[in-house]
Structures are given as C-alpha cells and as structure tokens.
Amino acid sequence: MVLFEEVDLLDVGGPYEVLLTANRLVQRGGDPPPFDLITASLDGKPVTAYGGLGLIPQAATGDVRDVDVVLVPGAVAIDRALEDGRLVGLVRAHSRAGGLVVSVCTGAFFIGAAGLLDGRPFTTHFEDLDALAQRVPAGNPLDSVRWVDDGDLITAGGLSSGIAMALHLVERLAGRPLAEATARQIDYDWTEQR
Amino acid sequence: MVLFEEVDLLDVGGPYEVLLTANRLVQRGGDPPPFDLITASLDGKPVTAYGGLGLIPQAATGDVRDVDVVLVPGAVAIDRALEDGRLVGLVRAHSRAGGLVVSVCTGAFFIGAAGLLDGRPFTTHFEDLDALAQRVPAGNPLDSVRWVDDGDLITAGGLSSGIAMALHLVERLAGRPLAEATARQIDYDWTEQR
Numbered sequence: 552m553v554l555f556e557e558v559d560l561l562d563v564g565g566p567y568e569v570l571l572t573a574n575r576l577v578q579r580g581g582d583p584p585p586f587d588l589i590t591a592s593l594d595g596k597p598v599t600a601y602g603g604l605g606l607i608p609q610a611a612t613g614d615v616r617d618v619d620v621v622l623v624p625g626a627v628a629i630d631r632a633l634e635d636g637r638l639v640g641l642v643r644a645h646s647r648a649g650g651l652v653v654s655v656c657t658g659a660f661f662i663g664a665a666g667l668l669d670g671r672p673f674t675t676h677f678e679d680l681d682a683l684a685q686r687v688p689a690g691n692p693l694d695s696v697r698w699v700d701d702g703d704l705i706t707a708g709g710l711s712s713g714i715a716m717a718l719h720l721v722e723r724l725a726g727r728p729l730a731e732a733t734a735r736q737i738d739y740d741w742t743e744q745r
Numbered sequence: 746m747v748l749f750e751e752v753d754l755l756d757v758g759g760p761y762e763v764l765l766t767a768n769r770l771v772q773r774g775g776d777p778p779p780f781d782l783i784t785a786s787l788d789g790k791p792v793t794a795y796g797g798l799g800l801i802p803q804a805a806t807g808d809v810r811d812v813d814v815v816l817v818p819g820a821v822a823i824d825r826a827l828e829d830g831r832l833v834g835l836v837r838a839h840s841r842a843g844g845l846v847v848s849v850c851t852g853a854f855f856i857g858a859a860g861l862l863d864g865r866p867f868t869t870h871f872e873d874l875d876a877l878a879q880r881v882p883a884g885n886p887l888d889s890v891r892w893v894d895d896g897d898l899i900t901a902g903g904l905s906s907g908i909a910m911a912l913h914l915v916e917r918l919a920g921r922p923l924a925e926a927t928a929r930q931i932d933y934d935w936t937e938q939r
Contacts, residue, residue: 561931563798564758568904571796575821590798597801602765604757604784605801607791627769676932697932709932710762714755714905737755738870738891738903 552622553641554592554608555632560600561710562624562655563590569717573725573733585725591615593637601627612641620720621645624713625656625676632661639664646703653705653720655713663687667704674699676709714739746816747835748786748802749826754794755904756818756849757784763911767919767927779919783809787831795821806835814914815839818907819850819870826855833858840897847899847914849907857881861898868893870903908933 552563567588574584592598595611621642626632633639643665646652654662659675662668663683668690675683677694684692693699698707698716700723707716718741722730734741746757761782768778786792789805815836820826827833837859840846848856853869856862857877862884869877871888878886887893892901892910894917901910912935916924928935 559762560758561762564754564762567796567798568753568755568758572904588796597799599801602761602782603803604761605791605799607793607799607801609797678930709930710766711905711908711931711933736872736903737905739905 552588552590552624553612553638554590554598554606554624555626555635555638556598557601557626557628557631558598558606558624559626559656559710560602560604560606562626562658562713563600563606565711565714566622566624566653566655566717566720568737569714569721569733572736573721573729576729576732576736577725585729589615593635593641618645618650620651620653622653622655623658623661625654625658625660625710627657629657629660629679633664643667649703651703651705653707653716655707655716656709657683659683659706660686662704662706663690671701671704672699673701673704673706674708675706678709715741746782746784746818747806747832748784748792748800748818749820749829749832750792751795751820751822751825752792752800752818753820753850753904754796754798754800756820756852756907757794757800759905759908760816760818760847760849760911760914762931763908763915763927766930767915767923770923770926770930771919779923785809787829787835812839812844814845814847816847816849817852817855819848819852819854819904821851823851823854823873827858837861843897845897845899847901847910849901849910850903851877853877853900854880856898856900857884865895865898866893867895867898867900868902869900872903909935 570586590608591610591612592608668687672691697712784802785804785806786802862881866885891906
C-alpha cells in the first residue's frame, strides 16, 4: 500500500483494516494469515495525510520485494501527488510485470497517468470521473459502481468504496466465506453495499 | 481525537475523514469550517496502529485547549490500552466538566472504565458487548445498533460503524443537510446504513 503526501486517511484505513481483519480471522482458526500487508512511501519517510495526521510507513517502496498487489489510495489534491512521476512509474512497472494494481478514489489517476486505462473499464470518485475520462479518452469510465474489477486492474469509487472493494479483494484472493466473515467483523453491511 | 498504541486505523480514519469532508464542503460554500479536528496522543509522540503503521499526532492531549468533543477510537487489544489509566482519567474529566465523549468500537471500554456508563445505554463492537456489560452491570448494553446517542455520551459499534456515527455527529452539530452531503461525498450509503 503506497503512501504519499496528502493521502486520504480513509482510502488507506478502509482496505488496511479489511485485510488485517481477514488475517486475524484466519489466524483465529489456526491458519497462517493470507495477506502480508506493508505500507510504503517512496523514500520510507513519514508523510502527512490530508488533515494533518502524520503516517509512518513500514518501508520504502524500493525495499519491498515479491509484491503481488500494489494498492494506491487517493487524495483531494491528486494533481500534486501526480507531479512526482515515481509513483506513476511504480504503478506502470508493477502492471507491466504482470502484477495486480488496485486503486481507491482518485488513486485511479495514477493508473491513468501510467497509461494503463486505455480500452479498460474503470471508476473513481464520482466528482472526478469526468476529469479522469478526459485524460484517458480511450478508456471506459463507469458511473454508479462501487468498484470495477477488470482482471489485473481494480478501481474503486470514493473513500468508503475502498472498504467494499477491499472485501471484494478478500473474496477474490481468499474466498467468499472469509470476505463475508470480515464484513461482519468490521460491522459492514456488505450485502447491501456491494 | 485520542490516539494510543495499537489503535485501530479505521476507527480513526472513518470519523477523521467524515469531519474533514464536512469541513471541506462548508468551505466550498465560502463559510468557515465547522470542525477543528486535532489528533492527540498522551505525550504528543507517535503511536503505532494495529498492523504496524505509525501515526504522528498533531498534539499532546494536555496541550489541546477548549475541547468540546473527545473521540476515543478502539483497539483489538483494548485491555492493554486501559492499563495506562491516563486516557480513562481524561475521558472522565472531560465528561464531568460537561463535555461530549464519543467512542468507536472498543473505545467504549474507556468510557466504561471511567465509570460513566452506569444507568446509560451504550454499544460497542458486537463481540465485546457482553464483556463490557459485565464490567458495567448497571449499564444498558444495546445490540444490533450502529451507534447510541445518549446526550453527552455517544458510543458506536465496530469499526465501520464509526463512519455512520460520525455522520450522525455532523448532523447533530451542524445539521442534517451537511451530514447528507458528506455521506454522498465519501460515497457512503448513509440512508440504508443508519
């Protein structure tokens, strides 16, 4: 999970808590946790989330090996985050190497800037969908969905949609029963929210 | 908003994002933001959230003045958090001075330990409701609710319930239209989730 300046805390906290909760439920049953979740910034140094809370990542992105999934959260000031092209490059490289890229909210702008949305269905925060669609005219923006799973790209809508999408990720990677148990554990009405 | 070791990130991130989003919507309209949200740990130093992400608070609790609302998030290992009696003392003092105390998830255990739940309706994470009820036998535990607003005490259920409760807090302190606009902005289906 990539952290950067002015990242939205809920975009991080939703999927973070979903994956950790899924781990805990599996561990309760005596099995090893299915997810190895690592938060990382480009240089490994703290970043400040939107609103002023500082976040201390567990690693620098370059120090994390054998990554299966790169999750990019969003930010209100997404264009400032895009100025540093290294995150865009990281997303592009991970995808071209066959990895899964997942975004929450305006995190989809990183994927678009990486040139990965041409010909692909995607979503983002509803207020920003037109802006992203203009940047990737060959893409297929989808409105009124909480997330879009297009194989090696998953894009979620705004903020709390990241919770619903992360539960889908648990289902896809570890099965529906665990996803349902996780939704119940975090008191999330996933059936209605899908 | 009080931070402590092993705090659950979603308990923090949900209400944090709701209140900041409400602020942003009001500012868009040209008015001053209704909420002055400050994250604080007892000594002002960073804490590590459950799962390993570090959080750098904006202040030490003792340095924050004129506090209207104390929000206490929860933790999986709530008993370890209760060992340091200072947070319990802070909650008790704020309540006795007439302030509003709000909890998410097992954050309600701080309120119970402060002796504030006798004769009061409350809730917490569904797995922990019986345990908290045993500690406050004169209290009135409520199951299957997302939050309980009992005037100067508001307690929410597990994790994502903190989002629904925070939207209620926006409604109570700044009006229903802003709460509805905030729910829409964070892509949260508040009507069904109430």
